[in-house]
Amino acid sequence: MTNDPWLRALLEGAAVVTALMTAVAWITWLERKIAGRIQSRLGPTMVGPFGLLQPLADAVKSMQKESIVPRDADALLFWLAPPLTLALALGTAAVIPFSPGLLASDVDIGVLYALALSGLLSFPIWIAGWASNNKYSLLGGMRMVAQGISYEIPMVLSALVPVVLAGTLSMGGVVRHQAEHGWFVVSAPGVGFVAFLVFLLTALAEGNRIPFDIPEAESELVAGPTTEYTAIQWSLFAAAEYAHSLLASAIAATLFLGGWDGPVLPPAVWMVLKTGALFLLITWLRWSLLRLRSDQLMSLCWKLLVPLTLLLLLGAGTWVTLAT
Amino acid sequence: MAVSGSVASTGAGPRTRAPVPDPHLDLERYEADADLMTLSLGPQHPSTHGVFRVVLYLDGETIVKAVPHAGYLHRGVEKLCEKLSYSNVVPILDKNDYVAPMLNEQAACMAFERLMGVEVPIRARWLRTLLAELQRIASHLLALGTFAIDLGGALGGGTSVFMYCFRERELILDLFEELTGCRFHYNTHCIGGNRHDVPPGWPELVRAALATIEARFDAYLAMLEHPIFADRTRGVGTIDAGLALELGLSGPNLRASGVDHDLRRDAPYHVYDLLEVRVATDSGGDCWSRYKVRVDEIRESLRLVRLLLDDLPAGPLSSTKPLGVVSQFKATTGQVYVGIESPRGELGTWVIADARKATSPYRMKLRPPSLHAVAAIPYVLPGHTLSDAIAILGSLDPIMGEVDR
């Protein structure tokens, strides 16, 4: 196509972002449909066949609405927070290997990069809470920071288990290792599976999903940090939330479920299937569980998950030493 | 704080009262550093169960002091009753406790009947008991559903439970629609009896609805009783028996504090004296106990409705002539208080008649149980976090329509 590496990177990035945003639009439809059926309702039915065009209708609606900035809000930060959130959520996509050839950038520290970006994610949400100049938003932002500190450590530690097992920080390297030696969720006895569960739990906390949607907590904080947001800015937050859940599922599939590895079907299809299955599980959990309290999440993270993941890391190291 | 004479005076034996904590004391300790955030929870907050406002003084997320502000839904119903004739008061009261309108009608009708010395035929009393118990199921289902939403959020498992509860409540409202033609403004009671007789086939519809509710109830109760639910409710918002009696709490909120008091059994009306009402109590006094008592009461009401359906007696439905003119019912003297067990507690009606205007009450005072539940807020909330405050509000199940009247 072109030999200019910058242009090539730009085009690839645009393609990945477009594909992701399209996926995000239709997983909102999927989630609403699932929620509807779980709650003995029909879900969206009116726009298009089976309500399939509902995301388009929602997008048009949110774009033509008026964006309101509260008078006493910090306007610059208020405008900055939604796009920043979405950018950080989408940035993770750069290192996710969809197939051996389809990978935006196979950096050597891919796992570290993905974890660092998701660690940053609590900042724009806190900025939104602060800039709105609303007490509910502020409480939500503060809860986000408190929650971020709590879940980040077990998340990183559990993500380090496959890194130790594979001996590489590169996402592609982790998948290649699993393709040769079996998926980590089953191969390392017990250790991989428990680490997978812990990673999934912390991913729920990171994506503000029930049972850990404590910063948003509609019944307590109205809408948490996004209380004052309207129109397209609010939609950016919503899109970021879904993109994040989707990408967290993709990372979990990459690190623990063997990524693109699988028989018969082409690699990209396996990756999409695994990601989709994990996202379905997250959605299903969301509509089946109640919310924990802030201090309960923190005691869960600090008192249970941190020691547990440290033990897992020790177990993974022992396993690697014994295996070689 | 208002103390209900009736709650304190009935029940078994004298009780020792724990000293009631003063909700205002704690603030003085904090005023020195004045580092509190005031948060106005409501009146447009999604979880205040109506138009209700609590001003919270927060230290971090811990509540130091809570000041409830009621009155946003004040409609002057008691004053309106003084203007309307006796027969017209009954439909107006439907909107008081808008989750259990049947009980409002019954309370007013019973008060007027006792004031005028009107007797109610057995069939009407039987039907009233049946409707009251059906309404109790519907009301408790709504309380459970909104409580789940408070704990699980509008976008989560709480909403699922809420939807299931509403689906079942819908079945009961359908039954009322079949009987009275309305889902909310029933106006099916009149002074001296009931206005709508049971349509043919209605008992079978009731049985079918009860069977459906019973079959589905346990399924999502298991879902609600997840350890997370226990974590969120056990030991949260504890009201001990002494405080509950001091505040005049009644109904499930009182019984959850270990006080075995139920007007259906202790001061029977309608045909409750013929039934054996098993009163559900729990000793915890926390959100979990209040939830548990409501669940047990739904089960008990399901049982009672079945019993009542089995032998609905024949006979006239009303002892008075059908309403012909506005001034048909008159009372020239006397005053009467009637307390009945609504789903939220003792729903009292006090009517004073006067010869100067015999066709309408001289004064009508309502004793809504929710008002006393709301009065517990400043005593219970301090020391809990904001999340717990929502859970406590939901478990007290106040209905603002009857708090503000």
Added chain:
Amino acid sequence: MGYVFATFQSLLATLRQGLATPSTVEYPKAKRPRAPRLRASFALTKDAQGDENCIGCKKCEKVCPSEVIAVVASKKPSPVTGKPRAYATDFTLNLQACIVCELCVQVCPTDAIVMVQEQEGPGFDRGDLVLTMEKLYRNGESKERLAWSSASVLGEHQKPAEAPAPAQRPAHAPVPVPAASAEPPGKEPAA
């Protein structure tokens, strides 16, 4: 791990609900059956000869708790029989404040005002929610929309007993307590 087990239980519960038939319907395409007694709106009826039943006695206007009914009555010769009798020359019912309590239907001596099962359609200004005399008579023309209740049907339901038997005395004996010796609220009045 009770949490893990209970979580699986919750997932199973929601799965079972999700696989069951939804309990809602797509409203404009499918409608749930209406109860025969459903009260939604009002109609004025005519008798078999096409003469208006309403005699303009204003009982409904007086009984209405929300005071939404306004009747203007006068005497004029009947268009059917030619004999002079009382008619309502104007009859309006303001649905905006109506609480559908059915008392106007109940007191009507000639079964003139009845309930209609079908709700009024949406309006674009407040005046659309006022049922004028023409609208009320138009509602009364389609018989299948008429709800079940009329004054005579309701009266049939409440026909009082000839003489209540002593065994049927309520447990709470009705006692009008004189104001001077009234007991405090909550006490059962001494029978």
